[in-house]
Amino acid sequence: MQLSPGEWQAIWLTAQLAGLTTLILLLVGAPLGWWLARSTSRWANPVAALVALPLVLPPTVIGFYLLLLLGPQGAVGATLQALGLPHLAFNFWGILIGSVIYSMPFAVQPLREAFAAIDARLLDAAATLRAGPVDRFIHVVLPLSRGGILTAVVITFAHTVGEFGVIAMLGGNLAGETRVVSIAIYDYTQGLNYDAAHRLSAILVGFSFLTLLTFYAINQRVLAPIKPN
Amino acid sequence: MPLLSRFISVIGLTALACAAQADTARVAAAADLRYAFTDLQPLFEKAQPAHKLELILGSSGKFMQQIDNGAPFDIYFSADVALPKKLVTSGKAIAPVTAYAFGRVVLWSVKVDASKLTLQDLTQEQFRKIAIAAPDHAPYGARAKEALEHTGLWAKVEPKLVFGENIAHTAQLIDTQAAEIGIIALSLAASDTLKAKGGYYLIPADYHLPLEQAYAVTSHGKDNAAAHAFARFMTTPAARQVMVKYGFVLPGETLSTNAR
Numbered sequence: 001m002q003l004s005p006g007e008w009q010a011i012w013l014t015a016q017l018a019g020l021t022t023l024i025l026l027l028v029g030a031p032l033g034w035w036l037a038r039s040t041s042r043w044a045n046p047v048a049a050l051v052a053l054p055l056v057l058p059p060t061v062i063g064f065y066l067l068l069l070l071g072p073q074g075a076v077g078a079t080l081q082a083l084g085l086p087h088l089a090f091n092f093w094g095i096l097i098g099s100v101i102y103s104m105p106f107a108v109q110p111l112r113e114a115f116a117a118i119d120a121r122l123l124d125a126a127a128t129l130r131a132g133p134v135d136r137f138i139h140v141v142l143p144l145s146r147g148g149i150l151t152a153v154v155i156t157f158a159h160t161v162g163e164f165g166v167i168a169m170l171g172g173n174l175a176g177e178t179r180v181v182s183i184a185i186y187d188y189t190q191g192l193n194y195d196a197a198h199r200l201s202a203i204l205v206g207f208s209f210l211t212l213l214t215f216y217a218i219n220q221r222v223l224a225p226i227k228p229n
Numbered sequence: 230m231p232l233l234s235r236f237i238s239v240i241g242l243t244a245l246a247c248a249a250q251a252d253t254a255r256v257a258a259a260a261d262l263r264y265a266f267t268d269l270q271p272l273f274e275k276a277q278p279a280h281k282l283e284l285i286l287g288s289s290g291k292f293m294q295q296i297d298n299g300a301p302f303d304i305y306f307s308a309d310v311a312l313p314k315k316l317v318t319s320g321k322a323i324a325p326v327t328a329y330a331f332g333r334v335v336l337w338s339v340k341v342d343a344s345k346l347t348l349q350d351l352t353q354e355q356f357r358k359i360a361i362a363a364p365d366h367a368p369y370g371a372r373a374k375e376a377l378e379h380t381g382l383w384a385k386v387e388p389k390l391v392f393g394e395n396i397a398h399t400a401q402l403i404d405t406q407a408a409e410i411g412i413i414a415l416s417l418a419a420s421d422t423l424k425a426k427g428g429y430y431l432i433p434a435d436y437h438l439p440l441e442q443a444y445a446v447t448s449h450g451k452d453n454a455a456a457h458a459f460a461r462f463m464t465t466p467a468a469r470q471v472m473v474k475y476g477f478v479l480p481g482e483t484l485s486t487n488a489r
Contacts, residue, residue, distance in 0.1 A: 072299035090300040172300045173285050174255065190286065190397040191263055192404050192422055 006175060007184065007200060014180040017092070018160040021099040025107035025156050026149075028100070033111030052105045062102055063169025070094050070170070090172035095180075098166040106159045107152045114148020115141070147219060154215040158208060253281040254455035257292040257302035259442070260397035261332065261369065264420035265475040272471065273462050280455035288395035290366045296321050296447055303450025304459060308332060308396070308414075309368040310443040322445040329463060330477030332440035333484070334372050335418045335429040337403060338410040344428030348380045348436075351410065356389065360402040360411030363392040368440055369399070373412035375437035415476035442477070 003011075036048055054062060070088035071077045077087030088094035118141060126136045142149070164182040171178030173187060181200055188197035258266055263286050270282050285292075289307040296302055296316060305322060306329065307313050316322035336343045341355070351359055361377075362370030370392065377383040391407070393399030396414045403411040404426060418429035444463065450456035462468050469482070478484045 067298055077299065087299050089298050090295065172295050172302075173287065174301070175283055175285075187286070189401060190260065190395075192397075192401060 003199070004196075007196075009176050010179055010181050010184040010200070011203070013092075013176060013178075014161055014182075017096060017099055017180060018157045020096055021103055021160045022107075022153055022156045024096075024100050025103060026152065029104070029107035029111050029152060033108050034115050036108070036112045037115035051108050054102050055105050059102065059163070059165025060169055063098060063166040066094070066098050066101070066166070067170050070097065089170060090174060090178065092177050095167045095171050095178050098170050099160045099163060102163060102166050103156045103159045107156045110148040110151035110155065111145070114145035114151075117148075118144050150215070150219060154211060158211050161204070162208065252279055252455050253283055254303040254450060254453050254459055255283045255285060255301060256304050256306065256456075256459065257285050257287070257296070257300070258306040259289045259292075259308035260286050260395045261308055261414035261416045262286065262306055263397060263417070264422065265416055265472055265477060268471050268474075269468060272467060273459060276462065276467070277455075277458050280458050282455065282459060286397070288367060291395075296449075301449050302447055303453040303456035304444060304446050306442070306444040308440065308442050310441040313443055313445040316447070317445060320448060322447045323451055324445070326443045326445045327460065327463070328441055328443045328479060330416075330442045330472060330479060331434070332369065332372070332442050333415040333434060333476055333478075334369060334376060334412050334432045334437070334440075335415045336410065336432060337400070337413050337418045337423070337427060337429045339404055339427040340406060340409050342428045343410060343430050346410075346430050348376065348382055348432065351377075351382060351386050351389075356409045358391050358408040359386055359389045360391050360393055360399050360408035360413075362396045362399045362413075363394065367393070367395050367399075368442075369396040369412075369414050372437040372440050376412070376432050379436040419474070419476050 032047075032051070036044055036051075067089055068074050069076050072081060072087045072089070074087075074089075077089060081087050088097065122140055122144070123136055126140050131139065162182065163180070164186070167178060167180055167183055168186070171180075171183060173179050173183055179187070181204060185197050185200045185204075188194070188200070256266070266284055266286075270284060274281060285302070289309055289312055292300070292302065292305055293307065293312040293316065296305060297319070305313055305316070310326065310328060313322055313326045317324050317326055336346055336348065336351075338346075350356075361373040362368075364370040364374040374383065377386060391402060393402050393411075396417065399411055400413045400417050400423065402408045403413065404423075412432070415429070415431060417423055423429075444460065446453075446456050446460055463472075469479075472478075473482055473484070476484060
């Protein structure tokens with residue numbers, strides 16, 4: 001199966017987008033998930049609903065509002081331009097922001113569940129043994145929530161690879177900048193170039209299946225030691 | 230683009246990055262130009278080795294909206310002259326707006342030989358779905374609707390219509406036989422790819438309003454040498470020859486239809 005330089009570029013761009021989205025969502029999602037799992041604030045439910053919104057909204061709605069917000073006439077885009085920076089519509093940074101928002105529930109939800117399952121008494125016990133907050137996080141929270149973290153990473157990455165609508169609205173199909181694999185496939189079908197569309201689609205099907213297969217296999221192993229004998 | 234250079238460009242060295250890419254023009258082209266421009270691009274890049282083109286194909290209306298929202302296209306080819314004119318008025322594109330063709334529509338099918346049909350045949354029962362581009366925002370869709378109205382067929386075929394987002398999507402609906410037949414751009418039907426799949430019937434030009442198509446360099450591309458070079462190249466005999474081959478004719482040029 002021969003891939004053109006343009007197709008490699010789309011694949012590499014997709015990998016960069018999904019990788020960065022996953023990294024950002026781990027950093028943002030961990031404290032957010034922790035807060036949602038532990039908070040008794042009356043803001044916890046509204047925030048949880050806000051985070052889950054991309055699950056039910058059509059991607060076109062998210063893409064449309066982000067385009068208005070991040071473009072040269074939007075509040076964010078106009079502010080950036082006033083500071084001498086480029087606005088964020090139709091470039092990589094714009095679709096990265098879109099992807100972070102669109103995939104957020106897929107990172108926050110598993111983290112929240114994993115954190116909620118941690119027995120508070122273990123943390124208290126660690127604290128009485130004079131473990132600081134960082135120490136407790138690394139040696140108690142991380143090992144106990146590794147299943148949730150793995151789920152968050154895999155599902156966020158895979159979900160971002162499978163993204164189309166937000167990028168179609170916000171990206172503008174620019175090679176090396178916003179033309180990810182899903183957009184390239186759409187472009188091929190518009191040109192009736194089904195061979196090329198098949199090629200890229202088959203890669204996505206294979207990648208997605210292998211990712212999920214690996215995920216289930218690892219998840220089984222990761223969780224295994226917790227089971228009694 | 231590697232990650233590092235993304236960071237650098239955002240930190241403010243955008244000018245540097247742009248200077249390095251000044252010889253590439255991003256061309257936003259109406260979907261009906263796909264095959265003609267695929268032929269034209271190598272001709273242009275051979276004639277002007279210093280310049281490169283990056284083609285982005287889609288609906289004229291979508292590009293207009295994207296340019297309005299700051300999309301970094303350097304030159305814009307629209308299936309409807311009104312759109313680049315609007316951009317010039319709003320300061321998003323720079324004059325002149327140059328006509329490159331009067332678009333023609335055809336009846337096309339991969340199921341039957343459409344070259345033996347006329348619009349009247351659309352009432353036949355074998356045509357359960359008929360594809361046209363969305364008339365409210367796709368220029369070719371509006372012309373298809375006018376042709377159907379002109380022949381008194383609109384009311385009869387309207388229940389059978391399905392709408393493509395743009396003219397390439399409309400061709401795709403017919404090609405996949407989601408619709409047995411439909412009305413698409415001559416420039417697509419005259420391409421080798423589509424000709425190999427089915428014949429076409431050229432709908433007379435006086436059945437619909439003229440579809441004047443035009444291009445303009447955008448404000449984003451005003452300092453882009455490749456965009457200006459391509460705009461000039463489009464008026465050369467070599468470029469016109471390719472355009473005419475795909476049915477993109479201007480007044481004074483002869484349409485060489487091999488269908489009939």
